[in-house]
Amino acid sequence: MVAHSGLITVMERAARKAAPRIRRDFGETEQLQVSRKGPADFVSMADRRAEQTLVEELRKARPDWGFLLEEGGTVAGDPVKPRWIIDPIDGTSNFLHGIPHFAMSLAVQEPKPGSGGWGEITQGLVYQPLTDESFWAEKGRGAWLSDRRLRVSSRRDLGDALIATGIPHKAHGDLERWQKILDAVSPEVAGVRRFGSAALDLAWVAAGRYDGFWEEGLQQWDIAAGILLVREAGGFVSDFRGADRALETGQVLAANDGLQTKLHKLVAGAIRT
Template sequence: MTDLKTLIQPTKSLVKKVGSFIREESKNFKLSDIEHKGFNDLVSYVDKEAEKQIVSGCKNILPEAGFITEEGTETERKEEFNWIIDPLDGTTNFTHGLPIYAISLALMQHDKIVMGFVYEINKDECFYSVKGEKAYCNDEEITVSPINKLKDSLLATGFPYYNFEDMNKYLKILDELMQSTHGLRRMGSAAVDLAYVACGRFQGFFEYNLNAWDVAAGAFLVQQAGGKVTDFKGENDYIFGREICATGKLNDSLLEVIRKHWDA
């Protein structure tokens, strides 16, 4: 039986090592190095090489695990354990020189996340937790914000960069929240947004059109830090369901605004 706690230190070392590689590559990265997977869906050699390094390291840490990866470096899934990897969440920020991007790495056991890491590379902040333990940032315990009123909150979101068919509904949600909170932020990395909810910098985060590798680690961190994570229906299909609402202490009030316009 795998003792998940023994995986923390080698996994932390791995994400920091790969983060150092990404940080160094950012110094000489050029826009001409960008590749396009689809409309506004960017990738670079840095994403691909970082994923290769993470996959290789994860195979050493837990050889019996399979993989769910953004760049398709490794695609074999296993019955019990699977790593969910985004080697560079915030690729568009990275390619344009904006220093907000992170490695997102989660371990799923059967259908439950049991360990999560978000390493924000340029701030050198490693957020992590394992099932049964607290959540941490650089070894300091973190908790979600105690703020429980929308009027006192600062929220994060993301804007879709393809599939705009629900844009009008989304704009109505933004319109109401702009007028009823301290503000909305669009950081460009769902992993960072979720880590910031986990440590109380944001009181909530919501977005749609996301993939499992964008949210698996960060959503787990929010829960481990005392927060709540659901899909837009208030249910639990947020890892593979492509929509997420994560909060500290105001889940019901944020969901109420989202559902008023999303379900209309």
Template structure:
């Protein structure tokens, strides 16, 4: 794939590597790192800000008419009305980075009219570059990625993220943890959601779920998963997960089993249904109907369709 990168993906790779170099330099001297607290347990460093500035400069130099949605600066850069929007997390896993725990990454996605078309996630500690263009597959460096072939949740390694911000519903998460943990082979919490999603695409994890995530945490990883043959959705298996602050991902069979377990915990309520507290997950003896208490509105994200061709293709 490195020989035929889409021009916009090529620019995203350049931006991610530039940010990765900034992060790697800073990691050599964490003692002098300036850390600010956005809220309890939610940190931002000068490295986040410097990496984000370098990414935005690289992207807007190449595409000055594009929009920007970035974790630290929001929408204050770029065009406010472009169909093209770059969705950026300059350093996902800041808390890990501050402690020298080597699990963090740069995440850059390009959406066109609300649909992610290009994606890059760069792990600077391992020099691992995950990338995808819609309809052209997902890659780790030059290796094509495929989600795992496991079909039973009981054999599967599942990734997750713990709630950590003030106001997060920790009790709700503990009920989810109690529901999923006995059903799988193991549960892992590395601490950088964008990288966790790439690990699902690579087959290192068979599935992943988390609440409280923002678009910049999941935009790139979600395309990389679907291009690797996986599925991504919210807790009830619907495709409009990007702004709903809950996500499930996995190989198709594992994804379906996770949705069955997690659907009672959704925070996404249909307009015509009264809001209700999450109900505990059913036991193995429960009737199948009890496992799906919420009506689906949309199909989950399928494997990405072929990219448009001809003069009308935006990419």
């Protein structure tokens, strides 16, 4: 059994505490109270309850840490201590439509000394409550699915690669720009998939289920844990310019070392036209 830090234990315990209610609500999607917080951007009572449970459990363990929350926004903590970045249900639209593809995403972000800003992600967890799959990573200690070490895929030929993406939807993102990228990528690869959860997409890249992933317009809570998972599984993550600024820009391009440059050339070339 692989040994992980106390923080991963805290994160997994919090996720498992929130999971039973999420599973019950998922089984009763027609009864969920749903409100709109923007066009095609739904938030359910299940989302709010899950976030509340996660916050309560994490606060017990680290009462002086702050939060960046999908629903609750920024909650200040001790400025010299890390903060939690939390998405209680990444893939809410799937959840509300009865599609069993969504996950919790939890990450730890360190403060930048003396800057008042935020720096690297050091722990990440993506938990799928329906399959009980727990993808976790710690900086310098690898990426894992429960107690099994994860590695990105070893494919080197784009023609053999399965690539994931996210499609812009109503009031979110630039569909014309995305279409240009798709037109450049799809003829070169074995297939393109859109399942609707960036956190799980990145976890699946780390697990070698996907060979690569691109999407933009993402929020930090969507991708913080997933970026660390891919990197600790031996993969590479950049923004569309090839810079190490995916978390700041919300642009994510992820793949193994053999496909990252090839995929980047296709994406960068498409958005220059």
